[in-house]
Every structure is written in C-alpha cells, then in structure tokens.
Amino acid sequence: MEKDVVILAIETSCDETSAAIVVNGREVLSNIISSQIDIHKKFGGVVPEVASRKHIEAINAVVEEAIDQSGKKLNEIDAVAVTYGPGLVGALLVGLQYAKGLAYSLQKPLIGVNHIEGHISANYIEHKDLKPPFVCLVVSGGHTFIVHVKDHSTYEVIGETRDDAAGEAYDKVARSIGLGYPGGPKIDKLALEGNEEAIKFPRANFHDDSLDFSFSGLKSSVLNYLNKANMTGETINNADVAASFQKAVVDVLTDNVITTCKRYNVDKIAIAGGVASNSALRKTLIKEGEKLNIKVLFPSPILCTDNAAMIGSAAFFQFIKEDFADMDLNAKPNLKLGQK
Ligand code: KG4
Numbered sequence: 001m002e003k004d005v006v007i008l009a010i011e012t013s014c015d016e017t018s019a020a021i022v023v024n025g026r027e028v029l030s031n032i033i034s035s036q037i038d039i040h041k042k043f044g045g046v047v048p049e050v051a052s053r054k055h056i057e058a059i060n061a062v063v064e065e066a067i068d069q070s071g072k073k074l075n076e077i078d079a080v081a082v083t084y085g086p087g088l089v090g091a092l093l094v095g096l097q098y099a100k101g102l103a104y105s106l107q108k109p110l111i112g113v114n115h116i117e118g119h120i121s122a123n124y125i126e127h128k129d130l131k132p133p134f135v136c137l138v139v140s141g142g143h144t145f146i147v148h149v150k151d152h153s154t155y156e157v158i159g160e161t162r163d164d165a166a167g168e169a170y171d172k173v174a175r176s177i178g179l180g181y182p183g184g185p186k187i188d189k190l191a192l193e194g195n196e197e198a199i200k201f202p203r204a205n206f207h208d209d210s211l212d213f214s215f216s217g218l219k220s221s222v223l224n225y226l227n228k229a230n231m232t233g234e235t236i237n238n239a240d241v242a243a244s245f246q247k248a249v250v251d252v253l254t255d256n257v258i259t260t261c262k263r264y265n266v267d268k269i270a271i272a273g274g275v276a277s278n279s280a281l282r283k284t285l286i287k288e289g290e291k292l293n294i295k296v297l298f299p300s301p302i303l304c305t306d307n308a309a310m311i312g313s314a315a316f317f318q319f320i321k322e323d324f325a326d327m328d329l330n331a332k333p334n335l336k337l338g339q340k
C-alpha cells in the first residue's frame, strides 16, 4: 500500500467512552478509554440511562485527547469509524452522532463497525501477521460466540450462548458471593486461592452436534449451592466456589472451541472480549492447543476490554473495500455478526 490509512475510531456501545487513532488497521497511535465502571459499580451493573449521559459528558474530551496523543492533525484523518451495534441503543447513539458530525465537517467517509467484529479485530493489532482463516472465541459481558473467521468480512457463527453470556455469568456469580462489579477479574483472582475440584458444578451439554453454550444453569446451580449452605449453616469457602465455577466455564469454552478447530480443520484460535483476560482460560486453551498443534492467540488485556482501537482496526478492512456508511446510519442494538 502506497499511503498510510489513518482512521479515527469511536466506541460507546456500553460503559466505556473510547476514541483511538489507528494506522493501517494494525498500528495504534492512541487509544483513550474513559471507563464508567466506578459509577455503575454502585448499581451492580450498567444502567443504560446513566451510561448515555456519561458518554455525552466524556466524548468530546476523549476524542480530543486521542487526536492530541496521536500526533496527527485532524486533516490527516482518512475516515471516521464508529460502533453502531450491537450494544445499548442510547449509548451507541452518542458515539454515532458525534462520528457523523465529525465525518461531515471533515468531509471524510464514515465507517459503521460491528462491535463484535471490533473485538475479533483486536487480535490483528496484537498479532501483526495474523490473517484469516482462524477460529475466534468472543467472550464478553454481553456476548459468547465461536466464530469461524474465513476472511476479513466473512464470518460463520459456529456456536453461541442460548442464555447468559460468559462474562454475565461471572458478574452474577461474583455478586452472589459478595464480590463487586465487574466480577470477572475478581473471581479470576479469588479462584487462585481455591480448589477447582471442590464443588461439582454442571456443564451444559446439548444433545445434538451443537457447539452452543448455556450458562444460566451453572449460575443457578451456584446460587442453589450457596442457599443450601446458608440454610444448613455449612461454611462456604468463596475461593472454592470461585475456582469450581470458573473451571466449569473454562471447560466448556475450551471443549467447544477445540472441537470447532477439529471440525473445520483450523489450526489457529484467537480469543477476544473482556473474558479473554481470564488467566485460567488462557492457560487451559494454550495447554489444550499445544496437544493438537493449535496456536492460541490473545490480545493484551487493554485490547480485550471495550476500546476504540479495535474498532479502528476492523474499520481499516472496510476502508480498503470502500465499505462506507451513509449519513443516515442508525444504531442497531441487536446487530448480528456479518449483517449490516
Ligand atoms: O468486552 P467487555 O469489556 O465488555 C462487553 O462488551 O461486555 O467485557 C466485560 C466482561 C465483564 O463481564 C467482566 O466481568 C469480564 O468481561 N471480565 C472477566 C475478566 N476480566 C473482565 N471475566 C473473567 N475473567 C477476567 N479476568
């Protein structure tokens, strides 16, 4: 490619206001993330109305800082990219309106990016040589997917959750044992002190060839265990609960993603989304991958969680195909992977 493609990307789909400047989809010049976690903590989860309001308050400063830190001038930007779904509608609209205004005033193309595609693309930033095909396990607070990434815009969903997302299950179980929000990192840490074999929690098993997931039964089973122990006066070892719950989640995620690789003859797995930071998931997948000569890749934690750099990376592959959006692009809270 002769000329660098500089993209300004904006992400506001949930509770992080983020803006980034990304060059050629792989080089991150800035990635500013303003997290609302401390605000939502009090409520035990994200409150949509509060999220929208906080995005409005933060977005201008976040975008300005991303531009300043990148060393680029506004007139050096080739396109403005923005997440338009899936996510919270009010939160998405804040980023979308801001991006439209900026693209219009700069007279540059607008690129609408799917948030899940963004999570997958975080791996292109971390692993500069990564190219499809590979299998991606997307595990976040809102999503759990196994995706066969065939090329930069062709995705086949091989498995998905039929109820709670993996991160959601982490957050709910964490709350039930008195850990705060978000629960994933806290369970991850506490599990290190517990015995993962102490309690036998169920693994959902579908009776067809499906590689789907279900975490609500596991979550209920943890709640039942805690209620029963409380009623009978049994002592609860929270570290054992955390470790045993985590083992049940990691076992199913690992089994299904390894089966996908075998079924589709793919030798590369990339993990994405907030739960991709999980230490047990990383360790187990690497170990199981080694046995079968499957390479397992992870983005660094800052690129696992919601951030605009991953949106800028996904947008680059749309830019080279001139896959631009019109100014009437709307937020799509239930946008599916591979759809517009
Ligand atoms: O991708 P993300 O930042 O936001 C969504 O798009 O949902 O993911 C957030 C989720 C939360 O549910 C959080 O508890 C979980 O990722 N998470 C973790 C870990 N770090 C974050 N779950 C398990 N282990 C972790 N280390």
Ligand code: ZN
Residues within 6 Å of the ligand: 115, 119, 140, 141, 273, 274, 305, 306
């Ligand atoms: Zn996300």
